[in-house]
Amino acid sequence: MQQSTSHLFHDNVRHAVNDDNLRVSLETMKTGFRFKRLAAIDRLPEFEDLREEGKALKDHVLAHLDLYLEAFEKKVIEQGGMVHWCANAAEAQQVVLDICRSVGARTVTKGKSMISEEIGLNDYLEKNGVQPIETDLGEYIIQLRHEAPSHIIAPAIHVRKEMVADAFRATHTHRPADRDLSEPRSLLDEAREELRDKFLAADVGITGANMLIAETGTSVIVTNEGNGDLTQLLPKVHVVLASLEKVVPTLNDASTVLRLLARSATGQEASTYVTFSSGPRRADDLDGPEQYHVILLDNGRSKMLGSEFQDMLRCIRCGACMNHCPVYGAIGGHAYGWVYPGPMGSVLTPALIGIENAAPLPNASTLCGRCESVCPMKIPLPRMLRAWREQEFERHLTPPRAVWALKVHTALASRLRLYRWATRLGAWALRIWGGRRGSFDHIPFAQDWTDSRTMAAPQYGRTFMDLYANRPNAHITNKER
Amino acid sequence: MSTSRNSILEGIRRSSGVGRPGTPSESERQQTVQARLNDTPVGIVPQRAEDDKGCLARFKEMVLASAASLAEVPNWAAVPEAVVSFLKERNLPMVLTTSLDPRLAALQDHGLLTVRRGVALPQDLIGVVTAVGGVAETGSLVLTSGPDAPTSLNFLPDIHIICVQAVDVAGGFETVWARLRAQDSMPRTVNLITGPSRTGDIEQTILMGAHGPRQVHVIVVNDGA
Numbered sequence: 001m002q003q004s005t006s007h008l009f010h011d012n013v014r015h016a017v018n019d020d021n022l023r024v025s026l027e028t029m030k031t032g033f034r035f036k037r038l039a040a041i042d043r044l045p046e047f048e049d050l051r052e053e054g055k056a057l058k059d060h061v062l063a064h065l066d067l068y069l070e071a072f073e074k075k076v077i078e079q080g081g082m083v084h085w086c087a088n089a090a091e092a093q094q095v096v097l098d099i100c101r102s103v104g105a106r107t108v109t110k111g112k113s114m115i116s117e118e119i120g121l122n123d124y125l126e127k128n129g130v131q132p133i134e135t136d137l138g139e140y141i142i143q144l145r146h147e148a149p150s151h152i153i154a155p156a157i158h159v160r161k162e163m164v165a166d167a168f169r170a171t172h173t174h175r176p177a178d179r180d181l182s183e184p185r186s187l188l189d190e191a192r193e194e195l196r197d198k199f200l201a202a203d204v205g206i207t208g209a210n211m212l213i214a215e216t217g218t219s220v221i222v223t224n225e226g227n228g229d230l231t232q233l234l235p236k237v238h239v240v241l242a243s244l245e246k247v248v249p250t251l252n253d254a255s256t257v258l259r260l261l262a263r264s265a266t267g268q269e270a271s272t273y274v275t276f277s278s279g280p281r282r283a284d285d286l287d288g289p290e291q292y293h294v295i296l297l298d299n300g301r302s303k304m305l306g307s308e309f310q311d312m313l314r315c316i317r318c319g320a321c322m323n324h325c326p327v328y329g330a331i332g333g334h335a336y337g338w339v340y341p342g343p344m345g346s347v348l349t350p351a352l353i354g355i356e357n358a359a360p361l362p363n364a365s366t367l368c369g370r371c372e373s374v375c376p377m378k379i380p381l382p383r384m385l386r387a388w389r390e391q392e393f394e395r396h397l398t399p400p401r402a403v404w405a406l407k408v409h410t411a412l413a414s415r416l417r418l419y420r421w422a423t424r425l426g427a428w429a430l431r432i433w434g435g436r437r438g439s440f441d442h443i444p445f446a447q448d449w450t451d452s453r454t455m456a457a458p459q460y461g462r463t464f465m466d467l468y469a470n471r472p473n474a475h476i477t478n479k480e481r
Numbered sequence: 482m483s484t485s486r487n488s489i490l491e492g493i494r495r496s497s498g499v500g501r502p503g504t505p506s507e508s509e510r511q512q513t514v515q516a517r518l519n520d521t522p523v524g525i526v527p528q529r530a531e532d533d534k535g536c537l538a539r540f541k542e543m544v545l546a547s548a549a550s551l552a553e554v555p556n557w558a559a560v561p562e563a564v565v566s567f568l569k570e571r572n573l574p575m576v577l578t579t580s581l582d583p584r585l586a587a588l589q590d591h592g593l594l595t596v597r598r599g600v601a602l603p604q605d606l607i608g609v610v611t612a613v614g615g616v617a618e619t620g621s622l623v624l625t626s627g628p629d630a631p632t633s634l635n636f637l638p639d640i641h642i643i644c645v646q647a648v649d650v651a652g653g654f655e656t657v658w659a660r661l662r663a664q665d666s667m668p669r670t671v672n673l674i675t676g677p678s679r680t681g682d683i684e685q686t687i688l689m690g691a692h693g694p695r696q697v698h699v700i701v702v703n704d705g706a
Contacts, residue, residue, distance in 0.1 A: 025684070032685045046527045053524050060517075066493045067514040079666075085486035137691060138682035154682065161684050184683040192692060199692075200603055215518050216667045226678040226693025229636045233670070244489070249514070250521045251658040258654070259527070269543065270619035272679055273693065276671040286581075286631035287600045288669050298489045305496035 001089035001299075002120040002148075004353055006337035009360035016331040017452075025158050026329050029151075033323040036267025037374070044263065054260050055378045057253050058314035061245070062305060068214045068247045069296065075217025079279030081292035089119035092297050096121060096206065096239060099293055100130045103237055105203035111221060111228030112136035113208030114152055114317060115241040115297055117339045118352070121206075132206075133198045135227035137191055144171050150333030152340065153265050153319040158332050161187060195227070205231040205289065209242035210316070211257060212294070215250040218278045219294060222261060222271045229275055238277065238289040243297045245313040251276075257316055260376035264318040300352045308387045312347050314377040321371035321381060327364050336361060343371035343381045350388050359397040362388035401445075423463045431461030521662070523655045530618040530652035540650045541701065543620025547676030548689065549697040556704040557584045560644055561591040563700050564609060571696075573640065578602070579609040581629035585644070601637035608638035608694075614657045615650035615699075619675055622699065623657050626670040635672055641694035643674070647703045 005012060016022055041047045061068055073083045086092040092115075100108060108125065110116060110132055122132045122143070134143040138156035142149055144167040149155030156164075165181035168190055181187055207228050211220040219240040221228045232238040248254050262268045281288030304310055322328040322342025333341035338349045338358065346361040355362075362385045371381045392398055398406075412419045434440050434457025442450050449455060460467070498504055505513070529539060544551050554563045568575055576595045579585045588609065589596045601608055610630065614623040622643050626632045635641060651657050654673075661667060678693030689695055 028685050032681075044527055044529075046525050049525050057524075063497065064510055064514050065497065066490050066499070067510060069490070069493075071514065071518060085489050087485040087489060091485060135692065136682070137680045141682065154685070156682055157685070159683075164683055184686045184688055187683055188680065188688050188691065192690070195692065196603070215521065218667065224678070225680045225682075225691035226636050227691065229632075229672070230692055233632050233636065244493070249517045251661075252521050252523050252655050255654040255658070256524050266681070268675075269546070270621055270673070270675040272547075272675050272677070274621075274673040274675075276667075276673075278667045278669055280669070281626075282669050284628040285626055285669055286628065287633045288626060296489070298485075298492070302489055302492035302496055305493060306498050307496070 001353070002118055002339050004338040004349075004357055006349060006353070006358040006361055009335065009337055009364065012335035012337055013331050013364075016335040019332075021160050021163070022158050022332045025160060026332055029154070029157055029323060030329055033265075033267065033319075037264060037320065037323070038267070040263040040267040040269065043269075044259075047260075047263065050256060050259050051376055051378055053256050054316075054376055055314060057248065057256055058245075058377055061248060062310060062313055065244065065247070065305065068249060069244060071214040072212050072217055072247050073296075075214065076279065076292070076294055077217075079217055079292075081217065081279040081294060084293060084295045086295055086297050086299075088299050089297075092119045092241070092295050092299075093121060093124045095293075095295055096241075097125065097128055097130065099237060099239055099291075100125065100204050103203055103291075105130055105237075107131045107133060107198065107202050108204040108206055109133050109135050109199055109202040109231045109235065110139070111205070111207035111223065111231040112139050112155070113206065113241050114149075114339060115208055115243055115295075116206065117149060118299065119241075119297070121241075133195070133202065135195050135199065135225075135231055136223070137188065137225060137227070140191060140195065141167060144168070148334065148339070150341065151319060151322060152317050152342075152344075158334065199230040199234050202231075202235045204237040204239060205233070205235040206239045206241060207232050209240050209246050209294075210261065211254050212242055212247040213249075213251060213254055213276070214247055216276075216278055218251075218276045220254060220274065220276050222258070222274050224266070224268075224272045226273055229273055232275075232277060233288060236289060237291040237293070238280070240277070240292075240294045241297065242294060243299070244301050245315075261316050261318050264316075264320040264374070264376040304351050309347065309351050309384055311379050312344070312351065312384060314379055315344055315348070316377060317344075318376060320374040320376065321379075324370045324374045326366060326368060326370070331364075336364070343385070344379070347379075347381055347384045347388065350391075355388060355391050355395065356397060359392050362386075362392060420463070420465065424466065427458040427463045428461045430457045433457065521658070526653040526655060527618055530616075536617040536650050536652050537647055537701075539617040539652075540615050540620060543617065544615075544676075544699050545620070547620045547697075548679075549620070549676045549699050551699050551701065553701045553703060555702075557644075557702055558587060560585070560700060560702065561588045561594065564588065564642060565591060565593055567642065567698050568607070574606065577607045577609050578605045578634060578638065580611060580631065580634055582611045583629075584611060585609060600631040601633035603637065605634075605638045607640040607642065608634040609642040609644070610634050612643050612645040613649060614660065615645045615701075616652075616654055616657060616673070617650060618653050621673045621675040624672040624674060625661075625668040627668055632670045632672065635674065636693045639690070639695050640698070641674075641677070641696065642698045642700065644700045644702055647701050650701075
């Protein structure tokens with residue numbers, strides 16, 4: 001499984017907010033993805049109804065997941081493909097390696113796959129003498145930089161073009177050193193040329209799957225670059241990495257998901273390439289892989305069924321929640337410390353690697369609700385973040401200072417007179433502390449709040465309740481007080 | 482990993498509470514699933530797929546919106562001339578690789594064109610293929626693999642010329658699926674292609690020609706005959 005640094009969230013964040021390159025990149029993201037999504041949805045009056053339909057579809061699938069997976073498997077086998085059920089990351093790694101070894105594979109090309117990230121496949125293959133080559137441009141860039149993706153659909157969103165140029169110069173050393181790599185166009189053209197040879201030479205092609213279709217035994221990939229297609233078409237063997245919940249019943253159901261996915265992700269009417277693959281090449285086909293394998297990965301998902309986190313399994317990995325999250329927008333994806341960032345990651349990561357390894361993540365949210373409002377599958381992300389916070393508290397994973405503060409607050413808040421008295425005292429003390437400036441840069445026990453910002457002292461040194469009770473005309477509307 | 486297969490399936494049933502009192506019985510669940518797989522119910526199809534504007538007009542509008550170019554010809558016999566004029570306008574070489582679709586055979590007879598038929602080779606610059614359908618809703622072309630249609634032609638050449646019969650243009654995806662179901666089996670590969678290859682992976686700048694074709698040219702053949 002991919003190593004996690006989620007438990008170091010606070011350190012990760014400190015690093016992230018001081019990264020100027022990251023800040024610029026995230027600003028571009030906010031204007032890019034958000035506006036495009038909005039414009040695409042404005043063009044489709046049925047979008048809201050489609051969200052309801054998508055949600056109902058996924059709920060139906062989750063209620064019959066065992067049966068749809070069995071139906072899918074049956075169809076794949078009928079068409080000459082193979083299905084490998086893997087309970088965890090280690091099993092999936094082993095199956096992929098065995099397949100690679102069975103054909104003597106030296107290099108494998110890879111389409112973009114979050115499951116591959118989840119099971120830490122690249123490191124594993126490399127250790128065992130098989131060279132993995134990422135072919136999605138963003139994934140290629142971060143592979144050269146030895147980094148993890150920072151966004152589920154735009155993995156290199158944190159990388160600026162100068163950094164891409166540096167990575168290319170360091171890797172493509174057979175090219176003239178003085179070539180111009182100042183523009184995205186020249187960078188793209190160079191990557192295209194470099195990767196073309198890799199596509200042609202690879203022995204195995206590994207892709208993810210946006211969906212599996214039970215009706216036809218089909219895996220579906222959605223891409224804009226065409227890299228996934230060259231990956232699964234040219235080598236002798238096509239391996240599909242998919243998690244259990246990716247299955248949908250029929251081609252018609254897949255269409256519903258497609259209508260939601262492209263618009264929510266990139267604001268496109270349709271992604272450039274949506275490819276449906278069913279089994280290996282047929283006897284009279286002119287090209288295509290000779291072997292077709294689907295890896296069905298559980299890795300903790302079956303345990304989410306029937307739990308308060310089941311709704312998370314409706315996720316179609318569009319990235320809209322992170323594109324709209326104020327926290328993601330400030331810290332980027334790496335700070336979350338594992339494979340899935342943003343609101344969906346803060347819910348999914350604790351479910352897959354354990355809340356004890358991911359405790360700070362559910363707190364990386366203001367619970368503003370934007371993620372749920374843009375989620376095409378209407379996943380109640382804020383509710384589930386709260387549920388994780390409760391579990392964190394119950395399992396004594398909350399930092400002692402926060403527990404202590406909450407206890408004091410509870411004791412006060414449940415005694416009204418005491419509470420009023422204490423807040424008056426507090427407001428008065430802060431007023432004095434603020435002095436003539438009316439603000440302060442330091443509060444005892446709360447330096448996290450004042451380290452990065454100046455706090456205003458309560459105006460007039462009085463509490464909100466006092467100001468409210470004594471506002472002009474208070475007697476007219478509030479006689480009973 | 483058949484042991485994992487059974488334990489995963491059992492785990493799913495246990496977690497979702499299958500068999501618990503008050504839940505649907507195993508046979509009811511089977512029936513529900515079989516019914517959905519057999520009946521393939523159609524959900525919401527956006528109105529724009531089928532509205533008064535008409536399928537074909539909407540299709541052409543959406544093809545152009547996808548950054549592809551478009552030409553129309555009266556019949557298959559006019560396709561070679563349309564291909565030649567497209568290549569001339571862009572100052573491209575007159576050397577093609579085409580699929581084995583017999584409707585494209587006339588390209589070989591055109592004096593200006595050098596034509597090879599079959600799978601794409603790495604050095605191929607221009608590929609000409611036929612689509613089994615179009616989708617008006619998004620301006621997508623539907624291409625299937627088969628004995629006369631190699632998939633490599635859809636991805637390796639820089640320039641992708643796709644011919645589609647006007648009568649094969651449908652409103653929404655579901656119509657196309659119904660046609661595929663009517664065949665014996667699902668083709669190995671079904672490609673929905675909407676415009677040229679692109680990427681936004683460098684600073685979110687959208688650029689055409691990532692790994693697949695840099696240009697897509699759609700030729701609508703108005704007469705199916």
